[in-house]
Amino acid sequence: MHKSLKIYSVITSIGMLIVLMQGALVTKTGSGEGCGATWPLCFGEVIPTSPAIETIIEYSHRIVSGMLGFMIIILAIWTWRKIGHLKETKFMAIMAIFFIVFQGLLGAGAVVFGQSEAxxxxxxxxxAISLATVVLLTVLVFEDGKSRVPAPKVTKRFRYFIYFVITYTYAVIYTGALVKHTNATLACSGFPLCNGMLFPGFIGPIGVHFLHRLAGISVFILLLVLLIIVIKHYRHEPTVFWGTIIAFIFVLGxxxxxxxxxxxxxxxxxxMFHALIISLLFSTLAYLTMIISRKPH
Structure with a gap:
């Protein structure tokens, strides 16, 4: 059922991963100003002539991001029409369009008005949210037509714990992004100590880096606690069990x-691998959030 839509949704999900990796490449190579302060043109040209490597990286990211934006809009409309009877579809379709447009506007604003760290x-x-919405739409496409979809029976306390974990993980994503965009990646040398200190403080680039370390370790502990709870109480729920296993593998990675x-x-x-894994972790947690929010069979 929906063979063409399944293929298209998978391609779109993979395309989102490519865009995400391109964005990480732009940041890592300092290519954010590779096209100057002009958008959508590049140095006032439709196709830049004699481009430097930074220009090629930034311009290719713009092209691929633009293509994926249209692909996501098509996916949202297509899923709305074909599987709109599924409870989560319309919400995810709206969120997919909203966040991909918002993401594009933020990227354009960063180019035109300056590369603000925030x-x-x-x-x-x-x-990360855009990727998650596309992945969840893809999951829904594959679920349609099945006699039973995952709707595990969990306690209210467990459900709230999942909500807390995904919210906290999303906050940690921003601490990592700030580390990159404030050039604090190497502010702390060594691990687990930071420049030979157990607690270097929270001032300046060192503080930004150290805060992200603590936040990252906290996410690992939260996922470890989640794994223990699931093994102890929800081994009989395969989607919760394997989803948590995958999430823990991602946080370990x-x-x-x-x-x-x-x-x-x-x-x-x-x-780039570091940026990829956190996005995959967030998408996995988004899937867990979706299925535990359903009314159990």
Missing amino acids: ILALHFGIS QVISGVAVIFTAAALVNA
Whole structure:
């Protein structure tokens, strides 16, 4: 059922991952001003002539982001028409369009009005939500037509704990984005100590970096607690069990990649991988949030 829509939704989800990685590449290589302060033109040209490498990186990100924006709008309309009878579809479709448009406006604003750290951090945070909405629409497409969809029976306390975990994780995304956009990635050398200190304080770039470390460790602890709860009480709910397992693998990978960023002097591959994993973690938590919010069978 919906074979073409399934293929299209998967391609769009993969495309969103590519856009996210391109954004991380733009940030890591300092290519945000690769087209000057003009948008949608690049140095006043439709296609830049004799572009520098920074211009190529920024311009290709603009092109791919624009294409994905139209693809997401098409996906939202298509899912609304084909699987609009599913409870979550219309909400996710509206959110997908809203956040991809908002993300584009933030990117354009950052170019035209200057590379504000707060705006750039918000841009990355919104991209994580955009990815999650597209992924959830894709999940809904694959769920349609099944006799039973995942609707696990969980306690109200567990449901609220999931809500807290995804909200806190989203806040941590912003601390990581601020680390990147305030050039604080290497402000703390070594791990677990920061410049040889257990507590370096919260002032300046060192404080931004150290705050993100604490926030990241807290997310790991929260996911570990969640995993223990699920193994103890919800092993009989396969979607909750495996969703939590996948989320914990992602948070473990996030911690490892974060430490690798420090010890490899923020090598490009490690930094981009770090940005990718946190977005995949957020999408996984968004899926868990969606299924536990359903009325149990």
